Amino acid sequence: MSGKHLSDYDYPLEAERIAQEPALERDHARLMVVNRRTGELLHRRFFEITEFLRPGDLLALNDTRVIPARLHAVKEKGSEIEILLLAGLGDNRWEALIRGKVARGTRVILRTGEQGVVESLNPDGKRVIRFFMEQDFMTYLQHHGGVPLPPYINRNGDNRYSVLDRERYQTIYAKTPGAVAAPTAGLHFTEGLLEKIRGMGVQIVFVTLHVGYGTFKPVTVEDISAHRMDEESYAIGGEAVEAVHDAVREGRRVIAVGSTSARTLESAVDQGGRIVRASGRTGLFIYPGYRFRVVKGLVTNFHLPRSTLLMLTAAFAGKDLLDRSYQEARGMDYRFYSYGDAMLIL
Template identity: 50%
Template sequence: MKVDSFDYELPHEAIAQEPIEPRDASKLMVIDRQNNKREHRIFRELGDYLQPGDLLVLNRTRVIPARLYGTKSGTETAVEMVLLTPKGNDQWEVLVRPGRRLKPGTTVEFGEQLKAEILDSTAFGGRLVRFYYQGNFEEILDELGQMPLPPYIERPLQKEEAERYQTVYSQEKGSAAAPTAGLHFTPQLLEKLQEKGVEIATVLLHVGLGTFRPVQVEEIEDHQMHAEFYQIDEQAVQAIKKARQEGRRVIAVGTTVVRTLESVATFEGEIKATSGWTNIFIYPGYQFKVIDGLITNFHLPRSTLLMLVSAFTDRDTIIAAYEEALEKKYRFFSFGDAMMIL
């Protein structure tokens, strides 16, 4: 299957540059897969499409201030580093810029509190580094780091705005990017949905390098996903099993939840409490085992996220929906509007 099949024209002005306030004021496109119908609503009206007993599954990951700015030791060369995956013993897999100047043995300084030694190159142009510091690494990162917004967002968030790139239900630190479908929820909306009888469960997937990687091969089957850490506990497993046994819908909030659930499911759709690393790549032709619905944002052209969403419906339906979203001035990508597919 050709990557070009998942391309579309996107004007720059359609890319959301800042979050909308309040969170649940974003637009919501609702797609009925059975009838191929589309409706246009506001996200706070989500409950009109959910039924008592529906199970919403959320990703409770929390974004770390993973973007650091420093200088190459002994020079004035500016360095940007984005932390991606902890490897233990103060080692991390990171993205660096400029990569050509950061060979193994190079040291990067981030003020007096923090240094990083380049140990090795990794797949996809990354680096393995070891950090040196005194004190608490998380506290130093909170002080020095910035939210790792995607490159298409041109203005960095100020420290006081950092929570806007977190979901209101985020708990466990570890992501290099937000699970953006969840950014639309407010505590009040979640409470309203629960009062209606909608149930909520959480899983964990720390969003990593795959979010930043474009598909650079011609045939999508040749693309290799980067592994991300996931965890699903017994409480979530039992909630999902019970919903499925009783014929209630399981609705994933975001592609990260989809990848977690589909990673742990057997061919028959059975799941168990577990943790590990997943590099599952979902594209059209994939047979879903767990989910009945999906809440997601509008994704980049030629991206694995667009391919996943197309797999849940079909490519033509999604491309047509994206074209209509552009006509109706929807906002795209991380701080943009939402889509629900049922």
Template identity: 50%
Template sequence: MLVDDFAYPLPPELVAQEPLPRRDATRLMTVDRARGEIGERPFREIAALFAPGDLLVVNDTRVIPARLHGRKESGGKVEIFLVRRLPAEGERWLCLLRSSKPSRPGTVVSLAEGVTATVVSRVDGDTWEVAFSPDEGFDAWLDRVGAMPLPPYIRRESGDYDRERYQTVFACNRGAVAAPTAGLHMTDDLLAELRGGGVEVAPLTLHVGLGTFMPIRVKSIEEHRMHRERYAIPESTARAVAERKRNGGRVVALGTTVCRTLEQAAAADGTVPAGEGEAGIFIYPGYRFKTVDALITNFHLPKSTLLMLVSAFAGKELLFRAYGEAVARRFRFFSYGDAMFVS
């Protein structure tokens, strides 16, 4: 199976550059796999697509303001992109570095409020280990001076409003460097409406990491290897999934991050154990889903692993027909764009 098989034409003006004034003001494309039907409704009416007894699983990861700007002792500008905190003494991170001249071990970068970053060593490919000093109160400092890590197809600098809008309303566990974007449409009122209609809402945590930004660099899909991302499934969520698998009701994944976590952890009967782990599963057409019965997701980049996942869930022919409809109907694409409900 070739990566090029997952290309599609997209007018650049359909890539959403800003969030809409209201989270739930986006459009929702509906894709019925059994009937092969494609429809549309406002996202704020999504509760009508659920039935009492359904389970909605959400990703409660919180995006950190991972983009930092500083200067080397020579005066050259450096951008530091935090990827993942390392299990080492002090404040050490896996980072991407961007500067006019290549980075090297020992380089010291001056950052805001007197904090310095010292390049320790190259870890793998484009990633480096970086030590920050002083390391006391690092998270509070990062919240003050860091910029939200908007994806590269949003061609503007992040603003203060992105600190709220590039974050779900249920975000609480710090650690992601990209938002679980299907969750950006949800509001507290919509969640209350779902619960009032007999839908259980349960969290898990998957810290979205470097793989979100990495293109596939091979021609054959089977040769691609995913970056691993940390996840945690609470006992209450594991029980809720087991109850649906035992008694009926759908497990609805709010986003591909939730889908990947559940399918990574899934047993043959569709149940999932509570606990922590790393998700490195690569889902593409031919995969047999064990846990997820319906999927809410945004529209994804051509040739991306996320597009391949949704193609596996919806069926590639039906999904690409839906994407063609989305382009024709002028849906908004990617992180701040519109959504899709695949049932």
């Protein structure tokens, strides 16, 4: 199968396969290990990833931190809306997705009484909203914002999950605030597992890509090459730059934890795998036919049909092998999506 058409990325999935909660322990999720050379599929628990790593490998993780970007409000006339903040524009102005009908000039009232106004409606479905408040807006979010869980995780107003989600929809190494969705492949790591990996002689570096609308924006064109991703900001620190350069020069494996780490590295390098743009914005869309310059291994979750995440994974694993992997995962009751199980593709 070519993988050039949107319909190539459909697959059936029963609702019960969509994980509503994380594994009881982060590193006890299931792990499918996919060998691109032999086509072999192995089944482990995530903490057994060490079986497949070797001294000299470089593991790149995304240290973006998810902000509590979900707000509930009512319009002046009383109907409820839900706001998902996407990107700050300065002066308390935010690009956002709004669930509920609004128009330019619609005034909204947050649950705490603070207000905002919709300034513009963009053709792509995003809105620009300005909030009016004296306190620092990021501080306000920390106290009153909700975890921006994807819509397929159903909480239905059940507050019992609020503490769990604030802890578990965040990697343990999250550092730099700015993401409105978690880099979910990293959710499986614990401090103990990272220490064990370091002790094996595996080098661990951190990159930053603030996961935004570009990552989960729906693909709406049948010819996927016509899809355009929204840009997201990224940065790679000096130590990570040198570590990646050394690994590439010495022929050691660079393993990206998550599609966002993979896109960060691939956006930053030239044809020879040397990082030439250590920071900036990227709209890199990776789909079958793309030639990876630096990434030699990928840790990733099981993704939604028709998503750019699934297309990137197909580009790395090969479309036919990925299809077989997903079919086997469904048959063996793997858990899918953000809180679900993981793959290691080598």
